[in-house]
Amino acid sequence: MAMRQTPLTCSGHTRPVVDLAFSGITPYGYFLISACKDGKPMLRQGDTGDWIGTFLGHKGAVWGATLNKDATKAATAAADFTAKVWDAVSGDELMTLAHKHIVKTVDFTQDSNYLLTGGQDKLLRIYDLNKPEAEPKEISGHTSGIKKALWCSEDKQILSADDKTVRLWDHATMTEVKSLNFNMSVSSMEYIPEGEILVITYGRSIAFHSAVSLDPIKSFEAPATINSASLHPEKEFLVAGGEDFKLYKYDYNSGEELESYKGHFGPIHCVRFSPDGELYASGSEDGTLRLWQTVVGKTYGLWKCVLPEEDSGELAKPKITFPETAEEELEEIASENSDSIYSSTPEVKA
Amino acid sequence: MLARTMQTPLTIPVPVLRLPRGPDGWSRGFAPDGRRAPLKPEVPGIPESPGVPESQESQEQRARAALRERYLRSLLAMVGRQVSFTLHEGVHVTAHFGATDLDVANFYVSQLQTPIGVQAEALLRCSDIIAYTFKP
Numbered sequence: 001m002a003m004r005q006t007p008l009t010c011s012g013h014t015r016p017v018v019d020l021a022f023s024g025i026t027p028y029g030y031f032l033i034s035a036c037k038d039g040k041p042m043l044r045q046g047d048t049g050d051w052i053g054t055f056l057g058h059k060g061a062v063w064g065a066t067l068n069k070d071a072t073k074a075a076t077a078a079a080d081f082t083a084k085v086w087d088a089v090s091g092d093e094l095m096t097l098a099h100k101h102i103v104k105t106v107d108f109t110q111d112s113n114y115l116l117t118g119g120q121d122k123l124l125r126i127y128d129l130n131k132p133e134a135e136p137k138e139i140s141g142h143t144s145g146i147k148k149a150l151w152c153s154e155d156k157q158i159l160s161a162d163d164k165t166v167r168l169w170d171h172a173t174m175t176e177v178k179s180l181n182f183n184m185s186v187s188s189m190e191y192i193p194e195g196e197i198l199v200i201t202y203g204r205s206i207a208f209h210s211a212v213s214l215d216p217i218k219s220f221e222a223p224a225t226i227n228s229a230s231l232h233p234e235k236e237f238l239v240a241g242g243e244d245f246k247l248y249k250y251d252y253n254s255g256e257e258l259e260s261y262k263g264h265f266g267p268i269h270c271v272r273f274s275p276d277g278e279l280y281a282s283g284s285e286d287g288t289l290r291l292w293q294t295v296v297g298k299t300y301g302l303w304k305c306v307l308p309e310e311d312s313g314e315l316a317k318p319k320i321t322f323p324e325t326a327e328e329e330l331e332e333i334a335s336e337n338s339d340s341i342y343s344s345t346p347e348v349k350a
Numbered sequence: 351m352l353a354r355t356m357q358t359p360l361t362i363p364v365p366v367l368r369l370p371r372g373p374d375g376w377s378r379g380f381a382p383d384g385r386r387a388p389l390k391p392e393v394p395g396i397p398e399s400p401g402v403p404e405s406q407e408s409q410e411q412r413a414r415a416a417l418r419e420r421y422l423r424s425l426l427a428m429v430g431r432q433v434s435f436t437l438h439e440g441v442h443v444t445a446h447f448g449a450t451d452l453d454v455a456n457f458y459v460s461q462l463q464t465p466i467g468v469q470a471e472a473l474l475r476c477s478d479i480i481a482y483t484f485k486p
Contacts, residue, residue, distance in 0.1 A: 001361065002360070003363070003364050005364065008370050009369070011372045042373070043380075044370070048371075054378045090380055091380035297364050302366045302368060303365070
């Protein structure tokens with residue numbers, strides 16, 4: 001019997017989710033941060049979508065959010081004219097970086113020593129996180145608000161997108177190396193270090209360029225305006241979502257549309273593959289994040305493949321016993337050497 | 351003549367163990383034991399061993415979790431049973447308990463015996479309930 005995709009909906013945000021980012025794979029798994037117009041970016045466990053914490057402090061919509069590679073730090077870009085750096089373990093705010101206009105994008109270098117920011121003031125800023133009081137280095141040149149800025153080529157270069165251009169800058173000299181012009185608004189940009197690939201979306205197009213030369217590699221057309229796309233780490237698939245509320249999965253090599261999913265109740269603003277490629281996350285105008293399996297039916301995270309012979313009732317039975325005593329049991333919990341209140345027998349004693 | 355019907359292929363949705371957990375609604379999260387903290391600097395002299403007493407906060411949290419779980423299980427145990435509700439103004443009603451909603455804001459009951467007759471199905475607002483009792 002064929003399996004149907006079961007997306008996992010992560011609720012909690014109260015307004016549209018406009019950006020999301022995964023960390024790298026850490027000894028504790030990988031993590032996911034979501035930027036929301038409600039001003040409260042959230043950190044979640046990447047493979048389950050379980051909420052870990054909310055970064056509280058911004059006074060306006062959060063437009064961009066990112067995690068550093070080992071998920072120890074988070075950075076957010078907001079409409080309150082600040083970018084903030086956070087301790088992603090404790091949730092504490094570490095730094096507030098004042099800007100002169102709405103900040104839209106933030107990105108850490110691989111070593112987490114520098115933070116790149118960009119926004120409506122059309123300037124790229126590079127902050128030395130070890131010297132937060134020092135003035136950032138500024139790169140000017142964009143003629144419209146910067147939507148996305150990313151480190152690339154091992155942090156030796158910077159890619160930035162405004163409304164109609166994508167520009168490549170050299171970090172050391174802070175000068176423009178190359179630029180691409182578009183006649184349609186660029187909606188998103190993703191950088192894939194392995195293979196130096198840049199994924200750009202504009203109109204209904206999903207385009208792939210070399211991140212080094214900006215030369216085009218290939219592009220696909222989707223049935224609707226696309227707001228975000230992501231390439232699978234192994235470059236077998238890409239996923240994209242946009243204005244028709246649907247998610248599309250394509251074969252990267254052939255361009256064939258493999259799967260499409262309805263589920264969101266509003267346009268999709270961001271879509272990203274997890275670092276292990278096993279799932280992808282989408283953020284929508286409807287205020288939710290959804291997690292989707294790359295290979296439908298595989299056991300991973302919260303998805304469990306149940307074969308027909310297995311007792312599928314197992315999933316329904318809780319594995320916790322109902323405590324019978326009152327005070328004793330609560331004392332147990334308070335005591336140092338308490339046994340776990342969860343037993344392994346799958347009975348429920350009412 | 352054979353009538354040919356178009357059949358959509360039968361598919362079953364991929365089963366899930368549970369849904370992703372959402373925010374708890376009262377804290378900003380980042381619980382110390384919610385996920386293992388990567389490489390926090392260790393305070394010297396305090397060994398990590400199972401015999402170390404839990405902090406006051408952890409104890410309290412475990413107690414809260416246990417109480418919450420007992421309450422939810424008590425609701426499960428009530429299903430299908432006759433429950434007596436004490437409402438405002440000294441009103442007492444009895445009914446068969448059906449279910450509650452996610453926030454425990456309403457109780458769905460059947461055969462609600464009220465002073466003005468028996469209601470086959472009804473929703474009782476939990477804010478109207480002062481107390482309730484049942485025999486398991």
